[in-house]
Amino acid sequence: MRLITMIAALLCMTLIVPAPASSAEDATTLARGRITTKKGTRQVRHVRPPADSPQAAKPALPPVPPTPVAAPTPPAPVATPPPPQPVAVPVPPPSAPAPPTTASIPPPVDPNAIVAGDARLAGDDRRTRLIVDLAGPTAGLKFQAFTLANPYRVVLDLPQINFTLPADIGKKGRGLVQAWRFGLIAAGKSRVVLDLAGPATVDKAFVLDALDDQPARLVLDLVKSDPATFMQALAAAKQAAVKNAEPTAPATPPPPEAPAAPQGGPPLVVIDPGHGGIDTGALTRDGQQEKDIVLGFARRLAAKLEASGHYRAMLTRSDDSFVSLAGRVDFARANHAALFISIHADTLPDPFGVRGATIYTLSDTASDEESARYAEQENRSDLISGVDLSSESNDVADILIDLTRRETKAFSNRFARVLIDQFRSAATLNKNPHRSAGFRVLKASDIPSVLLELGYLSNSKDLELLTSVEWQEKTTIAVTVAVDSFFAAKAGEKAEVN
Numbered sequence: 001m002r003l004i005t006m007i008a009a010l011l012c013m014t015l016i017v018p019a020p021a022s023s024a025e026d027a028t029t030l031a032r033g034r035i036t037t038k039k040g041t042r043q044v045r046h047v048r049p050p051a052d053s054p055q056a057a058k059p060a061l062p063p064v065p066p067t068p069v070a071a072p073t074p075p076a077p078v079a080t081p082p083p084p085q086p087v088a089v090p091v092p093p094p095s096a097p098a099p100p101t102t103a104s105i106p107p108p109v110d111p112n113a114i115v116a117g118d119a120r121l122a123g124d125d126r127r128t129r130l131i132v133d134l135a136g137p138t139a140g141l142k143f144q145a146f147t148l149a150n151p152y153r154v155v156l157d158l159p160q161i162n163f164t165l166p167a168d169i170g171k172k173g174r175g176l177v178q179a180w181r182f183g184l185i186a187a188g189k190s191r192v193v194l195d196l197a198g199p200a201t202v203d204k205a206f207v208l209d210a211l212d213d214q215p216a217r218l219v220l221d222l223v224k225s226d227p228a229t230f231m232q233a234l235a236a237a238k239q240a241a242v243k244n245a246e247p248t249a250p251a252t253p254p255p256p257e258a259p260a261a262p263q264g265g266p267p268l269v270v271i272d273p274g275h276g277g278i279d280t281g282a283l284t285r286d287g288q289q290e291k292d293i294v295l296g297f298a299r300r301l302a303a304k305l306e307a308s309g310h311y312r313a314m315l316t317r318s319d320d321s322f323v324s325l326a327g328r329v330d331f332a333r334a335n336h337a338a339l340f341i342s343i344h345a346d347t348l349p350d351p352f353g354v355r356g357a358t359i360y361t362l363s364d365t366a367s368d369e370e371s372a373r374y375a376e377q378e379n380r381s382d383l384i385s386g387v388d389l390s391s392e393s394n395d396v397a398d399i400l401i402d403l404t405r406r407e408t409k410a411f412s413n414r415f416a417r418v419l420i421d422q423f424r425s426a427a428t429l430n431k432n433p434h435r436s437a438g439f440r441v442l443k444a445s446d447i448p449s450v451l452l453e454l455g456y457l458s459n460s461k462d463l464e465l466l467t468s469v470e471w472q473e474k475t476t477i478a479v480t481v482a483v484d485s486f487f488a489a490k491a492g493e494k495a496e497v498n
């Protein structure tokens, strides 16, 4: 038993402590694809050997195709694949699901998925290693690693992984990594995003097969870089991606815009449960997540609106998937929503007894400091999730001067007021319940949009209410009544004009 422990400790040291003096030998060992211990040979499925390695010409181990991550030796650029476009928006079923019997929706678990059971960071600010212990069908596991700038990030894209790690495990960084997070980015796809303390390159990324009592491991090695090298590598990776994409790009013109959704019929209310997947949103002290609580609320609200027979209701996400902020707005516009309600819950590090619901609308200038902070926090969702914002269009600037927006703003404010009236009798309101700031998710130029912040997860009273079925029932009825009076007023105006 003692011998096994010693060997295990020895193996861990080999993996975790990248001694600079032995790094060349280490690379060679990895390039050969095996780590030999007294107990046997442990297979390493890594990405590609360094270009200057004598093994570079040899193919990777036969059963495992190489994953598309380069392992360059700095300062050679990281031949990373292109950062993915914002993920496709999942289209929920046209009819809302039945209201759940629990107040929050736990993330779905795929019983066949690989499980990440433990993870840790090792190393220092010159060289840092992330190790994730894996269980399940890791054979043939493929993944991609790439870097993003502004701010410096490294993204690992994987097939769906069931993360059983504590939600706050990545809050504390080490060496080159400031913080990191993990979760679903789209159906069947998981992602790990590392916030870097400064520019760094991916030196190696590989999977170690399980051996005896050692679990399979995903290993990512980062080495310190400098801003110029980092940006050069990023530009080279983007250029390579464009070049690679050219031969396969269709010669035909882009397809016409999606046909408009059927007009007429009951107006469509799009309900937007905030955050999801890799972006948990606010956390409670005991690890409950905003994304689950607001999804439960959103599903209940959608069911209420559908049941009224006066509206159609759609969700921007109906499960634990991540949807970019622009993706949420696009979803509402593509489906010709008549009203957009984003659902969130906030948290404050020191609650000062702050509690109650707040309704936010869009404005160029924040109504107060607290709203500016909150909008900035909510707008970080894409950044947190590893979306490359540099490729986003600047439509927002045009939208800001659009005349339509003024009318939309007036309607948004009107809905906010009726929502506050209804919420007042059903729930506790923040002492300043109508605020405004530059929330990206409220930027549809032609759809009245509000962000309903249900309360503070940092406040025990709010938390108790938000997670109770009874409170969710009462408040979703209040929102439904507010939606009724909003559309009734609109219909009345139309009748007057005619």
Ligand SMILES: [Zn+2]
Pocket: 274, 275, 281, 282, 290, 344, 345, 346, 378
């Ligand atoms: Zn939120």
